Amino acid sequence: MALLGAGSSAAWQLGAFAPRPIIHAHEALGISLRSDNLGGLPDTINALFYGSGKCSGCHGEDPNDLASIPGQVFPMEPLPEGADVNVVDDWRSSIMANSTKDPFWRAKVRHEVLTNPSHGAGLEDKCTSCHAPVGHFSAHHEGAEYYSLLEALTDSLALDGVNCAVCHQQDPEGIGTRFSGEMTFVEDTIFGPYGGGKDEYPVQYQPMQQFIGFYPMYGEHMAKSESCAACHSLITNSVDLEGAYTDSTVIEQATYHEWLNSAYSEGPNAIECQGCHVPRIDEPVTIAAGYAWLQPRSPFGLHYFVGGNTHMLRMLRNNVDSLDLSATEAQFDSTIARSLDMLENQTLEVNLNLTGTAESGSMNVEVELVNLAGHKFPSGYPARRAWVELTMATNGDTVFHSGAWDPATGSIEGQLEVAWEPHHDIITTDSQVQIYELVLGDVNGDPTTLLERAYAHLKDNRMVPLGFVADHPVGDTTAVIGSALNDPNFNLDPLGEEGTGGDRVIYQIPSELIGQNVDITCQVWYQSLPPKWVAPMLELEGDSLIDGFRALYSAFIPTPERVGVGAMNVNLVSTDPVQAAPAFSAYPNPSRTGQVRITSSNAPLGAWTLLDARGREVQKGATVESTLKLQLPDAGQYLFKSSQGTIRLVRATS
Incomplete structure (x- = not known):
């Protein structure tokens, strides 16, 4: 059920907050427990967790304009013109909120199970631990050996995705040391970031205890990257082509470890995952509605949970009704806009330089890229990739074009015909493309998109973060693989010291352009779900989840997002820039x-x-x-x- 009707507010714009919902989670001074007043969010409870609809009763939108608005004071005063930053409505259009309803995830689980049916119970149990944790961990809490995909898809609480309780009930004991979905939880306690300071307004436990019977408590870990570790570091068991286990494991993703192996995990540049993905504002915010004696809190974490998967967000937005999503199109547009802002402004720095001389007959364009993220770029699920598109043109005629892509399919031209593209330090022909990616290989050394068949990394030249070093304690889970290891410009400064978080790619200028006035344009593209990755799965027919995803994917081209751009106009008679886009x-x-x-x-x-x-x-x-x-x-x-x-x-x- 959608929360907003056709007359809903416009989507969030840069510099603004999410639109205010029309239907309220509250009624005057009372709290409605009816799920149809909560935009389709479940408000029931299982053996461990409440649904997010229960949280929405106090932490959703406040019709009295007394809570969830920046700039609030004590005693409370209504702020009817204030921006709504309630945590439930910001979260509900995130990928985390929709992790169980993600049509690609559902289809990919079926792809893996259909390939090795005898492993189905274990595969589905592992995949639901992070994508349907509310159902998964409740079932295990009650003694279940496995939790299936079918159970998740027919369980309203499991369909709540990574909801409020999953993060706020994580047991702080051992947090940051458990990975691959191996989380543990406390019962009847909700941790939050407030109440830990000596002079801080104490935690008010009465409302939550009276309303849901849970006890709110300060948890230092709630603002720490360790709370993200269990699901954002995944190691999978490897099987051969016949489905026999190889006794080997492979790193599927290690975003948390990548952050550990960066300048952002400690020292003057230190910033937690939440610093970017749950950004804080200093304006005081009253965090719960319906209780006039509560004092506002500062800082306040905006529950945006933005990443880079705009393709899936758009797919969800365009299929709200058919996928039975709780967020509205306007709310998805808000999350998409925030994601684009992160991709375009907080991901990559691009600079162009000209080297060589016309007199020598040898000139190059040097593309310098610097990763601004706190982890590898791209990071997370191994399908994700970024690539450099560089063109050289004179008098309007393009002479060199590396990294061209087809807007009708989202494919990089020429890449469907090759197994995978190696890392390049120097590019001499436009058939070579610099693609930053993780390529998984099976036991025969052939590329694979089946996670269970992954036996080794054939290539991992994804851009590493600032401060990354090979001999870090987590170097084995974050290693660079392939010819990038021999690139003197990859994560190395001119003295050969590691940790720049950058790469310099050298493009040889064709000899016929020497002596010409040349326009050089560089664009860096990011793609979360490349056609080449999903193609093997879409070849399978007759499974309802794969067939359903195929219909959605074919109707929605995986257009990449531009994360960086640079341009210059140079007179190759000399090396003096004529009209360079500012270097x-x-x-x-x-x-x-x-x-x-x-x-x-x-x-x-x-x-x-x-x-x-x-x-x-x-x-x-x-x-x-x-x-x-x-x-x-x-x-x-x-x-x-x-x-x-x-x-x-x-x-x-x-």
Whole structure:
């Protein structure tokens, strides 16, 4: 059931918050327990968890405008014009909320089970541990040996996805040391981020105890990356082509370990997963409705849970009714807009440089990429990939085009004919494409998209985060694999030191362009579900879940998202740029004193903003000059964004 009707508010725009729902979870001073007033969210309970509809009673939208609005005060005052940041409505259009209803996940589980039917019970049990945890762990709590996909799809609480209780009931004992969906939970206790400070307003346990019989308690782990570890580090058992176990395991994903092996897990750049995916605001927010004596809390975590899977979000948005989703199209549009903002502005830095001389007859375009994420890019599910598209044209005629893709299918041209593309340091022909990806291989060394058949990583050149080093304690689960290991420009500075979080790709300029005026354009694309990955699964017919996904996928082209762009116009008679799209430089960078000079090679910097590692504005201004001197306030990482581009700045510890 959809929460908003056709006359609902417009979708969230950049810089704004989610639209306010029309139908309320509250009635005046009372609380409605009817699920049809909760937008289809379940409000029942099983052996361990309540449904999110029960949480919505207090933590959903407040019709009296006294809760879930930034800038609230005590005693309470209504803020009818305030932005609604209630956690339930922001969460319900996330991938986490829809993890059980994700049509690709359902079809992929069937793909794995149909390939090795005798493993079905174990496969479905493992997959539901993170995609349908409310049903899975309740069943195991009551003594079940396995929990099936069918049980999940017919259980209203399992269909609640990764709901409020799954995160807030995680047992802090041993958290961050359990992986592959091996979570443990407490009973009748809800952990939150408030109440731990000596002078902090204490946790008010009476409302929750009276309403649902659970006891709210401060949990330090709620704001820590460790709470994400169990599902975002997955190791799978490997089988051969006949389905026999090989006694080997393979890393399916290790996003949490990638964060550990980065500059963001400790030190001046430290930021938790929640810092990007549950971003905090400093404005005080009253977190529960219906209790006039509650004081507002600060900081407040916006339950956005954004990532990069805009393709699935759009598929869900376009099929709200047929997939029986609780979020509205407007709410999905809000999450899509936030995801695009993250992909476009917080993912990758792109710079172009020209090397060589026309006189020597040898010139190159150097594409410098820097990963701004706190983990590998791409990360997570191994289907995800990013690639560089680079064109060189003169007089309107394209002479060189690497990384072209077909807008009718979302496929990279020429890639359907090859098993997989190796990593490149130098690209000499436009048939070569720089693709950042994880390629899984079976026991014969052939690429596979079957997770259970994965025996080894054939290639992993995904861009590593700042501070990544090979000999880290989690280096075995985050290793770079393949020819990227021999690339002197991959995660290495000019002195050969690891940890830049970047890569430089060198493109040889065709000899026929020497002496010409050339337009060079670089675009970096990200794709969460490439056609090549799903093709083997879609060859299977007669299974309702695979057939259902095929219909959705064929109607919805997996168009990639652009995460970075750079361009320059150069006169290859000399090496002087004629009209370069601004190539930023910063010196010194890193800076030990915090003093940095920003230079744009050919254009004024214009309006600019300096953001800290949490995305908070530190400074801003405007200039008609092409140079600017900045003082970075504290040790750590910053993003300098002008109307013409973005560059990362680092103030090192002195």
